[in-house]
Amino acid sequence: MNNKTGRLPPRLDGALLLGWALFMAWLVSGNAYWNYLHPRFMPLTAATALVMGGLGVFALVRPPRASAARTLALAVMLALALVSLPPADPFGAGPDRTAAEEEPVPEDEKGYVRINTGELYDVAENGELRNFPGPGFAVRGFVHRDPALERLGCFGLYRVALYCCFADATAVGFAVRPADGVMPADGTWVRILGKLEPAPDGAALPQPEVPGIFYASTLPGYVFSADRVVPVPAPPETFMFEWRQSEPFAY
Numbered sequence: 001m002n003n004k005t006g007r008l009p010p011r012l013d014g015a016l017l018l019g020w021a022l023f024m025a026w027l028v029s030g031n032a033y034w035n036y037l038h039p040r041f042m043p044l045t046a047a048t049a050l051v052m053g054g055l056g057v058f059a060l061v062r063p064p065r066a067s068a069a070r071t072l073a074l075a076v077m078l079a080l081a082l083v084s085l086p087p088a089d090p091f092g093a094g095p096d097r098t099a100a101e102e103e104p105v106p107e108d109e110k111g112y113v114r115i116n117t118g119e120l121y122d123v124a125e126n127g128e129l130r131n132f133p134g135p136g137f138a139v140r141g142f143v144h145r146d147p148a149l150e151r152l153g154c155f156g157l158y159r160v161a162l163y164c165c166f167a168d169a170t171a172v173g174f175a176v177r178p179a180d181g182v183m184p185a186d187g188t189w190v191r192i193l194g195k196l197e198p199a200p201d202g203a204a205l206p207q208p209e210v211p212g213i214f215y216a217s218t219l220p221g222y223v224f225s226a227d228r229v230v231p232v233p234a235p236p237e238t239f240m241f242e243w244r245q246s247e248p249f250a251y
Helices: 002-006 007-027 039-061 070-082 099-100 119-127
Strands: 135-144 156-163 168-179 189-198 217-232
Touching: 007 039, 007 070, 119 135, 119 156, 119 168, 119 217, 135 168, 156 217
Parallel strands: 168 217
Antiparallel strands: 135 156, 135 189, 156 168, 189 217
16 A cells, blocks of 8 residues: 555656646647647647657656655646636637638729738838739738827728747737828728838838737838728737738738
């Protein structure tokens, strides 16, 4: 009996390691992963789950030397991971690339290049706007009203980019000048159609803060001249996880 009791803590370590492996496998297989990390890290997490599962099985078969501190640390970390699980996805469905690609193109958007704010930001920064001679771009995002931008007849349009996790979330967007001068409500989602052009007279653009976001970047030197500003619901995936170098862009 004493023998069995003495082997319980090490075997518990194995069970906890298996618990970690199952937790990571669940993250990779479902839609909750992006709540923790950028989806590009999924292969690494899957490999780690396999290693943890193997170590857990090994610790059950050949228990290591008992260590109360180690067992407690593993238990606390697993408990914190489980407590961190959201009861429901707070931002809607997780990334569904297929649904995004199959989204129908509205009639008024045909001919425009569908692109997200991060990709268009890079196109302008890299001096590649001349490669898109058509009627312009179709971009969607949430509206941020800022007094400094409104003095220029503009509002801010942003999407939030996740490079790694929420700790480095960045709002990326543009100053938008609507053709009719009507400003949409703050916080609403809109689709804009038009052209990205150099700011008139080289005017310096403000860099407003976006509430709830650690950092915001408004493309300097350019204003999006919007032919149309159309209210739309937020897309299934509100965040930007990828930036493509050519069409079809990750609209």
